[in-house]
Amino acid sequence: AQSVTQLGSHVSVSEGALVLLRCNYSSSVPPYLFWYVQYPNQGLQLLLKYTTGATLVKGINGFEAEFKKSETSFHLTKPSAHMSDAAEYFCAVSGTSYDKVIFGPGTSLSVIP
Amino acid sequence: DTGVSQDPRHKITKRGQNVTFRCDPISEHNRLYWYRQTLGQGPEFLTYFQNEAQLEKSRLLSDRFSAERPKGSFSTLEIQRTEQGDSAMYLCASSLDAGFEQFFGPGTRLTVL
Numbered sequence: 481a482q483s484v485t486q487l488g489s490h491v492s493v494s495e496g497a498l499v500l501l502r503c504n505y506s507s508s509v510p511p512y513l514f515w516y517v518q519y520p521n522q523g524l525q526l527l528l529k530y531t532t533g534a535t536l537v538k539g540i541n542g543f544e545a546e547f548k549k550s551e552t553s554f555h556l557t558k559p560s561a562h563m564s565d566a567a568e569y570f571c572a573v574s575g576t577s578y579d580k581v582i583f584g585p586g587t588s589l590s591v592i593p
Numbered sequence: 594d595t596g597v598s599q600d601p602r603h604k605i606t607k608r609g610q611n612v613t614f615r616c617d618p619i620s621e622h623n624r625l626y627w628y629r630q631t632l633g634q635g636p637e638f639l640t641y642f643q644n645e646a647q648l649e650k651s652r653l654l655s656d657r658f659s660a661e662r663p664k665g666s667f668s669t670l671e672i673q674r675t676e677q678g679d680s681a682m683y684l685c686a687s688s689l690d691a692g693f694e695q696f697f698g699p700g701t702r703l704t705v706l
Contacts (some may be wrong), residue, residue, distance in 0.1 A: 484635075516697075523597075523637070523684065524697040570635050578692045579649065580626065583635030 481499065482507045482573045484584035492590040499543075499558040501587050503571030506552065513554040514572040514581065515545055529572065531576070541565070566591045595619075596606050597698035606675055607705045613671045614701045618687030625668050626695060627660055628684040629653065636684055643691070644669060675705045 487502040505511060515527040529541025535547040545556045554571060571584040606612050617646045618625050623644055626684045628636035631668075639658070644665035657675075662668040672679055680700050684696040 488632075521699075522643070523699040524686075526696075529694070561699075572635070578688065578695070580638040580641060581628075581695060582638065583628075586633070586635050587602065 482509075482511070482575070482582045484571050484573050484582055486569075486571050486584040486587050488587055488590045489585065490590070492592055493561045494564055494592050496560050499556070499561045499589065501518075501556040501569050501571075501589065503545075503554045503556065503584060504552050504575045505554060505571070507573055507575070509575045512574045512576060512578060512589065513547060514574070515543070515554075515556050516570045516572060516583075518568045518570065518586075519579065520567075527556070527569075555560075561591045563591050563593065565589060595697070597685055597687050597696055599683075599698040599701050601701060602699060603702045603704075605706065608675060608677060609706050610675055611671065611673045611684075612675060612703065613669055614683055614685075614703075616668045616670070616685030616687075616698060618667070619696055621689070622696075623665070623686035623690045624688040624693075625662055626686040626688075627668070627670055628686065630682040630684055630700070631680075639670075672703075675703075677705045679703060680705045 483506045513530040516524040530537045530547045540543045570586045572581045574581045600615045626641040627639040631635040642662040657673045660670045682700040684700045685698045688695045
């Protein structure tokens with residue numbers, strides 16, 4: 481079985497500040513891990529993914545995440561927040577067969593000018 | 594490549610009515626997935642197809658729900674005798690095959706009055 485928890489349903493940061501969104505997962509099989517972003521009234525867009533290899537993964541729009549197996553974590557970071565980063569962010573996990581993706585509850589990011 | 598498309602984008606119906614949604618995957622994508630997203634939650638897996646074969650159904654998919662992909666191209670999701678609890682965003686995704694990234698459509702927002 482797989483599951484995802486995201487600490488903090490809502491995070492506010494100032495423009496230019498560090499963005500840190502937390503994600504912990506549970507998986508009985510080697511996981512694939514993902515971060516998706518969803519803007520209002522839009523579909524999900526993949527920010528980045530970890531499958532195998534390098535544990536620090538870089539994605540679009542300056543985001544990156546680090547897979548830490550010992551901590552079962554996959555936190556998302558961005559050095560400097562931009563107003564356009566305000567959105568809902570979902571952490572997700574799947575097995576290596578990528579049959580279905582299990583999503584976390586989401587974290588709403590607000591960026592304060 | 595026009596991406597995954599879904600129709601309609603919005604549907605308002607009265608309790609007890611039947612509704613049908615359509616999903617057109619990216620051309621030549623063999624896998625097609627359906628998810629449901631309620632307000633403030635992450636998407637939840639419903640079912641997926643490999644070509645025309647429905648390979649897995651979630652327990653969330655009650656007997657009132659049926660999905661088809663008759664020719665291995667587009668898919669339909671029908672909800673019979675809708676209930677207010679069916680109000681949600683219904684997301685479709687497609688992938689080239691097993692083990693490949695899922696691309697999401699914009700979703701169909703269902704409101705049951």
